[in-house]
């Protein structure tokens with residue numbers, strides 16, 4: 186706007202000079218021309234002032250009320266961490282993306298994860314190698330973060346965020362879920378594992394990364410335990426600095442609803458956009474509180490994660506105090522909870538989560554793994570089509586939703602995969618049954634060694 190006005194001013198001045206030259210020839214009209222020139226200059230100057238004032242007004246207004254003036258963010262990177270309620274955030278991103286026609290950076294070949302625990306690489310994303318996708322909006326599946334590779338896929342203005350959970354509760358959860366990993370296999374309980382000083386843990390054995398400083402690991406950083414306090418100070422400061430450089434927002438699982446409100450503001454979305462049911466959640470039956478002594482051992486064992494959790498918990502609350510304030514936060518949290526209760530009443534037969542055995546639609550059963558009991562939902566029967574679609578999206582488990590989005594985004598690739606799967610199923614019933622089985626076994630074996638934990642989902 187200002188450059189427009191400046192252009193107009195130069196143009197007017199040119200005109201005035203031209204007129205002056207002509208006027209000089211005719212001294213009787215000189216006075217009149219000078220008056221006209223003065224008025225023109227005055228007029229232009231006033232106009233410019235007006236433009237500047239207006240521009241300033243817009244800026245001031247946008248600072249005062251960012252919910253009205255901000256633009257909803259559509260380029261998003263979510264680093265999905267393990268056992269942190271991140272599946273619920275994934276569902277929020279999937280639903281928003283699906284209803285706004287956004288493109289997801291999904292794992293190659295319909296995998297459920299971006300080849301975790303290998304470091305992320307751009308070509309793990311379907312459509313990158315073939316260049317069949319012009320623009321990716323959302324990247325949110327499990328990966329081991331690599332800033333450099335992510336930036337090759339995602340637009341420059343992408344908003345990065347992630348979520349942390351208290352390492353004490355997290356480790357109890359990880360132990361139950363990943364009981365089959367080498368570090369945990371040999372022990373009966375988490376208590377036993379810790380009291381033995383983690384004797385069964387060998388950092389260089391595949392899949393043991395789940396057992397120590399997994400948050401640090403997921404952020405793509407060195408998760409080996411520091412040997413002494415000096416080392417811990419130095420390494421944790423490095424981890425925190427690296428995370429702060431790449432992630433302007435870190436949410437906290439213990440304050441999940443507060444986190445959703447912060448996320449809503451950071452993305453310039455609405456409360457409806459972040460309303461959700463808890464997904465991939467364990468039933469209370471398989472939860473066990475840890476004693477204070479064991480909790481201290483967990484903090485010591487995961488010393489890096491414990492440091493970064495404390496740091497980001499503190500910055501989380503600082504951010505709230507310096508932006509929304511606690512009163513406004515509490516109001517929005519209450520509104521969010523009311524919205525969730527309404528959705529539960531509208532969508533769910535039992536009004537809440539049920540055990541997997543009670544999930545009637547088998548296509549909506551959540552994936553079960555380890556000793557954890559992952560709960561699911563039943564939809565009410567009498568919903569109209571629009572409501573049913575909304576409700577169905579709210580309760581669709583991660584794996585099913587990921588395949589559905591893949592199928593929508595890459596219909597031909599999905600059809601080819603389905604045809605191949607059908608062929609394999611058919612050949613199972615023929616004489617080649619054993620050979621195919623053997624081939625499949627060999628494939629699984631090589632996959633396991635090459636990609637380590639790709640089979641461990643979430």
Ligand SMILES: *[C@@H]1O[C@H](CO)[C@@H](O)[C@H](O)[C@H]1NC(C)=O
Pocket residue numbers: 284285286
């Ligand atoms: C998404 O795409 C569909 C079909 O192309 C279109 O009808 C709809 O308006 C689009 N929605 C948005 C939010 O752009």
Ligand SMILES: *[C@@H]1O[C@H](CO)[C@@H](O)[C@H](O)[C@H]1NC(C)=O
Pocket residue numbers: 387388389390
């Ligand atoms: C840990 O595992 C590596 C690789 O499997 C092995 O070479 C090493 O001996 C193991 N260390 C211990 C202390 O068992």
Ligand SMILES: *[C@@H]1O[C@H](CO)[C@@H](O)[C@H](O)[C@H]1NC(C)=O
Pocket residue numbers: 412413415416
């Ligand atoms: C702490 O550990 C580091 C590396 O593991 C070592 O270089 C340093 O000397 C140790 N410091 C003390 C005080 O033991």
Ligand SMILES: *[C@@H]1O[C@H](CO)[C@@H](O)[C@H](O)[C@H]1NC(C)=O
Pocket residue numbers: 351495498499502
């Ligand atoms: C996280 O921050 C809150 C608010 O300051 C505090 O009450 C809580 O104790 C903190 N949690 C941990 C584990 O430090």
Ligand SMILES: *[C@@H]1O[C@H](CO)[C@@H](O)[C@H](O)[C@H]1NC(C)=O
Pocket residue numbers: 570
């Ligand atoms: C609702 O969906 C069913 C099946 O998908 C379809 O047959 C029916 O016409 C839809 N009804 C309305 C009112 O759109």
Ligand SMILES: *[C@@H]1O[C@H](CO)[C@@H](O)[C@H](O)[C@H]1NC(C)=O
Pocket residue numbers: 620623624627
């Ligand atoms: C599977 O691997 C075994 C040896 O590891 C080999 O003898 C066999 O031929 C392989 N089977 C197929 C179908 O590739």
